[in-house]
Amino acid sequence: MSPLTRERVHSFLCGISGDAKDPADKLYRVLRARGLRMEFVSNKLTLHLGSPSGDRLYLDDALRKTKAGRLTGQEVVVEDFSVEPWIEFFTERIELKEQRCSSCRKPWSEMLSAECCFAVPVSAAEPFIARLVRATCACGSPSRGSCDGHGADKVLIDFADDCSAVWFEVICWHWLVRNFPSRCAWRVEGNRLTVSSTNHDVLRLYAEIQKASDLLEKHSESLMRYKKRVIETAEARKKKFVGMTRDELTAQLRELFLLETRRSGRLTVEE
Helix, strand or coil: CCCHHHHHHHHHHHHHHHHCCHHHHHHHHHHHHCCCEEEEEEEEEEEECCCCCCHHHHHHHHHHHCEEEEEEHHHHHHECCCHHHHHHEEEEEEECCCCCCCCCEEHHCCCCCCCHHHHHHHHHHHCCHHHHHHHHHCCCCCEEECCHHHHEEEEEEEEEHHHHHHHHHHHHHHCCCCCCCCCCEEEEEEEEEEEEECCHHHHHHHHHHHHHHHHHHCCCCHHHHHHHHHHHHHHHHCCCCCCCCCCHHHHHHHHHHHHHHHCCCCCCCCC
16 A cells, blocks of 8 residues: 555645646635535636535635635635645545534434435545545435545445445446546445556546546436436336345346436437
8 A cells, every 4th residue: 555645645636736727726626626516617716505514614724724715605715826735635534423414413424315415514525535425426326435545546435225336336337437538447346336546556546536526526417317217217117126136226227227318318428
């Protein structure tokens, strides 16, 4: 396992923000990489209105500590940007024991429903996996645990249940890896997603996580809509996912997903 040194994190952050000219654009890329739902339109950087309150607190604290700017309402007033102060926010370890959902009071690590998962603050997921955790949830596959590898060349997400795991497996093999040149190994075994670098390059792994997350985020509404229609089709056929074996569930979701792509038009990166 390669240690997650400050130099390696610095290289990752420079790669994320490097070709941006505007300091606000650089900050936008770094905040998104950390998992925050940010918008950057007409040189205006804002936190997404649907973000949980915990994200606002996290962002406000991060901006103060890095002296990058200040939060006014949902808008970030950018004062300065430097990669160095943000390294601490990508090397912090996460402790979930005391964090609970404000609505259902369940610990973040035990929440199973998509409705709750959308409310999980970014501080409840480790830095290099937080964005993918949120992206998979937004596409219909909520999770109950994750690990960014702490510098190892492997990250993982534990999905909430069989249906969530199989749904992402279908998305992954029939859409995601076909729409960008993956250089890492994506596997769903049981309810666990594992993404690993094929040449033990952790920076390549983290970069691919960002690329996949970006693609999932752009198409999350379409993929969630597909899942809703798949469930409706299954109900019309009087098919119940509960009680199916894993192989039966996989076969059903794959068939219905492909049916939906043919009916609605193939989901591509150009959509």
